[in-house]
Amino acid sequence: MHDDLPAMDDDDLRRGRPTVHRAFDEATAILAGDALQTLAFEFIAGPATHPDGGIRSALVSQLAKAAGMAGMAGGQMLDIEADGNIERMQSLKTGALFRFACESGAILGGADPAPLRQYAEHIGLAFQIADDILDVESTPETLGKATRKDAGRGKVTFVERLGLEGAKEKANDLVVEAISALDVYGPTAASLRDAARYVVSRRK
């Protein structure tokens, strides 16, 4: 909701429907985003998440880091500044939440988070590259949002950096690396392997 606002990406559509500030107004989009962010913390901190309060607190700490200055919000700031370091921007803006989503499973299960962290880093970057590819190859009808906006705003993208074929190759390589990070889990990680493949095969 916040990054769609006029002061940021100024997007009118999200998943084929009007963005919150278009359907309502800017104040509503700002406050609804604020309220939903707190709701995530309320949900995670609640007893239904895990019986051990220490584990719940660890999840809160990790989500807070992933969403804040060293994560999503900081990455969005770099995106707006368009400083050209797109690997670092991506690692913060979307990568941090991918890492949290994966690591939180290890935290909840008391397992080593390292393999899931590696997996998340690879699919996070593959996801962003796939996003840049869809931005030039897809249509607003299929994608459910405006396309070719990045070029119009002078933003560096992975497609521009690597070329279209180079970007596809890089995304596919990352999926292979993500899947090999799961070797330690054997056949139990099948759904994570499917998710990694989906990141580059999705059409929207």
Add this chain to the structure above:
Amino acid sequence: MHDDLPAMDDDDLRRGRPTVHRAFDEATAILAGDALQTLAFEFIAGPATHPDGGIRSALVSQLAKAAGMAGMAGGQMLDIEADGNIERMQSLKTGALFRFACESGAILGGADPAPLRQYAEHIGLAFQIADDILDVESTPETLGKATRKDAGRGKVTFVERLGLEGAKEKANDLVVEAISALDVYGPTAASLRDAARYVVSRRK
């Protein structure tokens, strides 16, 4: 930062200095607000807050409720809608964070939160009434922000509802009630009594 934005209260000054969106820009104010909100959760969930993870999680839950839809963000929405129910609006917008600030002490110390909750409700409402009084009696120089903005926007205030003298009387009554909620603590609550008196004696 968020409620000063042009889409909401559109304030240029806060504590005598330019608001964040004036000193920088709107995107920075939105993202800095988002990042600071997560920082509060990161801080509270960290081990320095309390050795017991269950207590840290309880604090996170309470802060999330106080800041979200059933608290600050929801109250700000009511404020924007100017629906006229200023008691309910105040109870959510500023009251919820006053209650959390006070109750968190009881949660950390394993004490009954009821007296502190009562204290907080009274000083929270007194604070808002004092704010409305300062808005008509003070100057931008003393207050560090624009005055008489509420009337210009057709917002109902406690001064308008109760008259200036009625508002002062109500605020003073609430301070007396807040102080009597502290009786159970005896002389150890002296600083809380001072804080309650400050709420109505402050000049900015």
